[in-house]
Amino acid sequence: MQIRLWDNNLKVRLLGEALFNMLFWMYFPFITVYFGVALGNHIAGILMTVPPIFSIIGSLLGGALADRLGRRPIMLLGASLQTIMFALFALSPSHWIDYAAFIGIGFGGSIYRPASSAMVADLVPVQERRQVFATFTTANNLGAVLGPALGAIFFFQYRQELLWSCSFVLLIYFIAIYFIVHETLPAGANSLKATSSILQVFKEQWKGYGIIFRDKVFLVYILAGIFALVAIMQLDLYLAVYVIDYVPSQALFSWNGHSLMLSSTEILGWVLGLNGLLFVLFILPVTKWLRNWKERDVFVLSSLLSGVGTFALGLNTNIWFLFFVTIIFTFGEMVRSPVTQSFISRYAPEHARGQYMGADSLQFTIGRFLAPVTVFLSTWLPPMGIFSIILLSAFVSIVLYILLFRMYVEEDTA
Structure with a gap:
C-alpha cells in the first residue's frame, strides 16, 4: 500500500510521529543519567521503576476511552498532555517537578498510542496492515538512529531549547490532528457512547477489561509476548553490561600498520547504531x-532469532562476530514488530479494538519490568549463565506461540 494512496489521517500521523520520535530519542536515553547526577543513582534507579506503572494505567485508560469517545479525541488528549508536560519540564525550577513532568510525558504517550494504533486498524485492510505498521516503525526508528547522537550534545548543553522544541512540535501536531484528522470509530461502537457519569464510565471500562483478561487466547498471547520480549529487550540492559565489562578494546580495521581502535563503550555504541540502522534499512523489505507467512511462523522465527542471536553473544568477544550476531537478533526483533500490531488489530472485535490495543501494551510494560532481572542476576552468574536464561525465555515463548495458534484458528489473510 503506497504512502501516496494512504488516508490523510495516516499521512499526518506518519509525519508527526516521525518528527516527535526524533526529538524523543534526543532526550530519553539520557534521562536516567540526568536524574542520577541530580538525585543520585540509587534514587534514580528507584524512580525509574514508577513510570511503567503510569504507562499501564494510561494504556488501559486510553484504549478504553478510544472505544467510547472515539480515536481522535483521545489522540488530542494524549498530544495536549505531552505538550503541556514538555513545557513544564522546560520551565521547571526543581528536579522533582522535572520528574513529575517526565511521568506526565509518558502518561500522555501511553494514552495516545492505543487510539493511534486502533485508527490504523480502522482505516487499513487486513492484508495491508503489516506493511503500514512497518512503515510507521521505520519512521520511528529513523529517530532512534539519529536522535541519541544529537541528544548527546543538545540534551546536556541546550536542554531547555530541546524541551521547548518537543513542546512546539507536539503543539503543531495537536493542531494538525484537530483540523485534518477525522474520526474513524466503527459504527458498531456507537452504542457505547450512551450518556453516563464519569464513575459509571470507568466501571464499564474496567468491566470490559475483565472480559478481555478472561479471554484465554489473549492471555496466552500476552504471556508469550512477555517471554519473547525478555530476550528482545536485552539490547540496552544485559548486553550493555556484558559488552562494557567483558569485551576488550580492539581494532575495527587495520591497514599499513595503522588501526582504528575502539574501547568497550565505543563497541557498544557501534552495536546499538547497527541495530537501529538495520531497522531503518530492512524493516519494510523484510x-x-x-507478508504471506502465517503469523504463528513469524512469531516463532522472531523468538528463535532473538534468543539464539543473544545467546551467541557470549560465545566470542571479537567485534566482527558481535556485529554478525547483532544482525541475527535484530532481525528477530524486526520481523516481530509489524506482525504484533496486525495480529491484535485483526483478533480484537471491532467494538473493543481500542481496549485490546491498550491491553496489548501490557506485554511490553511487564516485559520491561522483568527484563532487568538479567542485570540483577549477573552479580552471581557468569555471562553464559545469563545468556542461557535469555535463550530459555525465548524457547518458552516459542512453545506458548505454538500453543496460542492451536487454540486460535488463524484466518487466511493472504
Missing part, C-alpha cells in the same frame, strides 16, 4: 518478504 515485512514485504514475510
